[in-house]
Amino acid sequence: MRLIDYKIKGEPIRINVVETEDDLPAFQTFIERNRRLLGWDTETTGLDWWNHDRDFRIRLAQFGNARESFVLPAERGQVYRNAARWALWAAERLVAHNGTFDQHVAEHTLGVPLEKLAPKSLDSKITGHLVDGRKVKEGGPGLALEDQVAFYIDREAAKEIKGSMTAIAKELKVKKEDVWPIVPLDHPDYLLYAGADPMWAYRLLHIHLNRIKAKTKASGLLSWEHRLSHSTARMERRGVLLDVPYAEARVAELKEEEDKWVKVANGLGVEKIGSGRQIAAVLLADGIKLTKKTLKSGEWSMTDDVLSAIEHPLCEAIIKGKKASKQKGTWFENALKNRDSQGRIHPSINSLQCRTSRMTITGAFPAQTVPKGTSYVRHMLLADEGHNWCCTDYGNMELRGLAAWSGDPTMLKAFHENLDLHDMTATTAFGPMPEGGGHHPMRQYGKGANYTACFGGGWNAVHQQYGVPEKEARKVVSAFWETYPRAKALSKRLMDQARRQGGIYTATGRWIPVDVERPYAALNYFVQGSCRDITAQGILRIEKAGYGDFMRLPVHDEICFSFPKEHALELARETKLLMEYTVNGLLIPADPEIGERSWGDVIDLENSKH
DNA sequence: TCCGTTACGTA
């Protein structure tokens, strides 16, 4: 056994590194003594756990408590992997930071299924978020392990240990992301980095549990979030089937498009089409007057808006070339590169990520930013063989939520009687509806006011983003608050609470910090955070009802499914009912849309209706 | 190699 002694805040800790089979009995003794709660972690060759049948490997498995840990050289042989597997089975409770990743690793390299690990797992990333979900830049702790350690435990140790992998990468002359498969298993700094992780998770958990607000705890969010992360981990494991020929054809097509416009731009003196500086230089040299500057660096602003308003052959080339290039990389190449041996992609679903608790989807397919209104990208994702793709989305979720949680009678009446809220706001500001039916001529302005108010904005935001003239914008925004006085009261109550206590509770009892200088954000945090929990409860109810295997992706107010064709209608109906939720007597409806095979088919179907 | 900035996509 190799021993590494280290100090956290002057207090000694010990890392036991298992080197031979003779060291295993001591490991087993440690696990048996600490089985009630074990911190754990794995080190791997990369993040692509779905390539476990190709070149992905587990390298180390680590277990520990607050002051002592063991590192198993899992890569070196089955006997060590068996020891790790045994420990995972033996533990009564486990805690890891961002543990769903390690659960995927354990399932595929150690043979312990998610279903075995998840029910007894705690995640210090989740508990940390329940205390304070803000990023470092926002003045919060940050959610990454290093940030959490720096904030809650030991700033110096966090810095040192985080820096150690960067230093090793430098020493081995590779990029940091490429260091993981090649760092020698006996590298002392690697072992310190790895051996400290389970201790960090263990300590963080206890620190968090003492700091989660009593109200949040009482509302049961701790168990709810862990069950949700188990469900999203199952979605990650299942993955989504990729239409490989389609994606490949789009890559070829977009490459041609990109090349064509790059050539045009090159001919006009722009070498890199992504360089705003170069574009501005050419335009200025050709006598074009530029007016808009960027906020921080004060460079000429070169957005699509600016470019499309200029008559110059370069502008079209830049807009189209950049678009083709970005689409090619972000969607098609990324998915192709990240597909597993079965042609499936496994986006990373972060079940509790944003400041407001919303989920995010990153990696192989950043699903929450796929272009809407076109099926071009979405055709790449397929339902399983013999299945239909189905999207079920909540209708008007945030405004319905605002109506229900504020209890505003006018807003509630509008939804109960199926009136158009945008028309209603427009009516208050600009006079009665036209005779003979149809929408209010100023409906767009009403819509702008409705959404902007819900997001915490004022007349200027409506003016800028919806192109509403200043006078009308002022009028429609003040009309909003006059028409819906209880919404105003809710906003005021939340702002008062934010000023007094530094944050607000959502409808589900979740604590969200609010910056003192931006109290107007409180209403949006409340609505966004509470709505996220409606989607989350939908996911959990679907899982509980036994339909979890059909879920593919959660996209804020929408869940995507792959349903077997012969039962698609009935499954869509069942899951819709499970998603729907009544808040203070107001239904938040969910509407399924069944397409043919791909996600794009659903969009084509919707478009054909209009 | 790392990181801040700009830009653009979504709910």
Place this chain on the structure above:
DNA sequence: CGTACGTAACGGAC
């Protein structure tokens, strides 16, 4: 006093 994100490219700092 509009909110919340992720990704790509660029270009200066190290």
